[in-house]
Amino acid sequence: MINFLSWVLLLSGCFCVLISAIGLIRMPDLFTRMHAAGVGDTLGAILVIAGLMLQAGPTLLLAKLVLIMFFLLFTGPTACHALAKAALAGGEKPLLDDNNQ
Amino acid sequence: MPPLSAIVKPTTTNHQGILTISTGPTSDNRWLHAISLALTMAVIWFLLSGHTEPLILGLGAASILSITWLALRMDLIDREGHPIHLTFRAPMFWVWLGWEIVKSNLQVMKIILYPKLPISPRMFRVPVSQKTDIGRVLYANSITLTPGTISLRVNEHDIEVHALTQAGEDGLKDGKMDRLVTNVEGEQ
Numbered sequence: 348m349i350n351f352l353s354w355v356l357l358l359s360g361c362f363c364v365l366i367s368a369i370g371l372i373r374m375p376d377l378f379t380r381m382h383a384a385g386v387g388d389t390l391g392a393i394l395v396i397a398g399l400m401l402q403a404g405p406t407l408l409l410a411k412l413v414l415i416m417f418f419l420l421f422t423g424p425t426a427c428h429a430l431a432k433a434a435l436a437g438g439e440k441p442l443l444d445d446n447n448q
Numbered sequence: 449m450p451p452l453s454a455i456v457k458p459t460t461t462n463h464q465g466i467l468t469i470s471t472g473p474t475s476d477n478r479w480l481h482a483i484s485l486a487l488t489m490a491v492i493w494f495l496l497s498g499h500t501e502p503l504i505l506g507l508g509a510a511s512i513l514s515i516t517w518l519a520l521r522m523d524l525i526d527r528e529g530h531p532i533h534l535t536f537r538a539p540m541f542w543v544w545l546g547w548e549i550v551k552s553n554l555q556v557m558k559i560i561l562y563p564k565l566p567i568s569p570r571m572f573r574v575p576v577s578q579k580t581d582i583g584r585v586l587y588a589n590s591i592t593l594t595p596g597t598i599s600l601r602v603n604e605h606d607i608e609v610h611a612l613t614q615a616g617e618d619g620l621k622d623g624k625m626d627r628l629v630t631n632v633e634g635e636q
Contacts, residue, residue, distance in 0.1 A: 363553070370560035378598065379569050382612045383560055385595035390553035393546075410495040424592035424599075431600050431610065441610055444568035 353401035360394030367391055376442040377434050381427060388423045392416070481525045486516045537632045544628060545590055552594040552619075556612065568613055573606040574620050583633035590625055 363386055370383025396416045403409045435441075489512045499505065519525050559566060574591075578584045588599040588607055596616040601608040611617045 363557070366557045366560055370556070373560060373565055374567070376569075378610050379567060379612060381598055382556060382595055385592075385598075386553050386556050386560070389549050389593055389595060393549075407495060407498045414492070414495070420593065421589075424589040427592050428588065428599055431598050435600060441571060442569055444570055 349401050349404075353398045356394050356398030356401065360391050360396075360398060363387060363391035363394060377439055378431065378441040381431060385427065388427070389420070392419050392423075478520070478525065482516050482520055485519065485525055486512050489515065537634060541628055541632045545593065548594050548625070552596045552616070555615065556595040559612065566613075569610065570614070570617055571600070571608065571610050572617055572621075573608050574623075574626065575606050576602075576604075577626055577630045578633050580633060583629060586632065587626060587629040590629060591620065 367383055367385075367387030370386065371380050374380040374383050393416065396412050396419075400409055400412050403412060490508070493508045493512065497504070497508065499508075576584055576587055578587055584602055584604075584607075588602045591597050591599045591607065591609060596612045597620055598610045599607050600610055609617075609620060611620070
């Protein structure tokens with residue numbers, strides 16, 4: 348049962364990453380692509396790690412996976428923010444909706 | 449579109465908050481922070497190594513003690529570097545944030561899979577009510593963590609945000625996340 352649940356989590360995590368990759372291709376500019384990449388960074392990573400936690404069971408491995416998840420969730424947005432700021436500083440103009448300018 | 453100043457209505461606390469610089473720990477607090485730092489390192493050390501031999505444990509304890517001593521000597525331990533005051537309020541916020549992340553992920557995934565790709569990217573500013581740097585970082589990171597909104601620039605009054613849709617903009621502007629982060633920050 349736990350094995351089954353673990354695979355459900357792992358596969359839905361993979362699905363998120365796949366959608367994230369499709370979004371990365373479909374989105375028109377750097378900033379909108381970062382939104383698509385965020386799907387794989389957050390929900391994709393969380394689901395895959397949750398699936399691995401169920402595989403690990405109550406061992407030290409579980410604690411390490413928890414730590415990995417924490418580090419991912421703390422560093423991910425920081426890297427994302429740095430990328431966006433660097434793009435803006437480098438003169439990249441975000442594509443904005445016409446009704447909104 | 450109305451001028452930016454009409455959209456952003458910073459509350460008065462924002463302006464009062466600029467000059468608030470978190471004061472360094474008092475001498476009591478300093479030891480509390482040092483003990484907490486040592487305990488945190490001990491827990492992480494054990495979780496990562498899993499060793500129980502006396503020699504290895506002793507070496508681990510020696511490392512932790514010397515690092516704590518060094519950190520104390522270099523005056524590196526402060527509220528910002530080791531914010532124990534956030535520890536107890538943060539978990540409830542994380543639960544709420546986790547649910548927000550799931551919801552906004554599903555929205556962005558739906559948009560990606562929609563054949564017409566219904567996006568309307570926009571940039572706008574949201575006011576921040578946090579008074580400390582760490583509070584603002586927590587808010588900006590929470591914004592970026594929820595897909596569909598990315599924080600671009602942060603200053604004392606507001607955060608410049610890039611959002612994928614109108615819904616993302618509305619969700620931030622209702623100010624619930626801002627309130628919750630300020631609540632976690634908990635400084636007067």
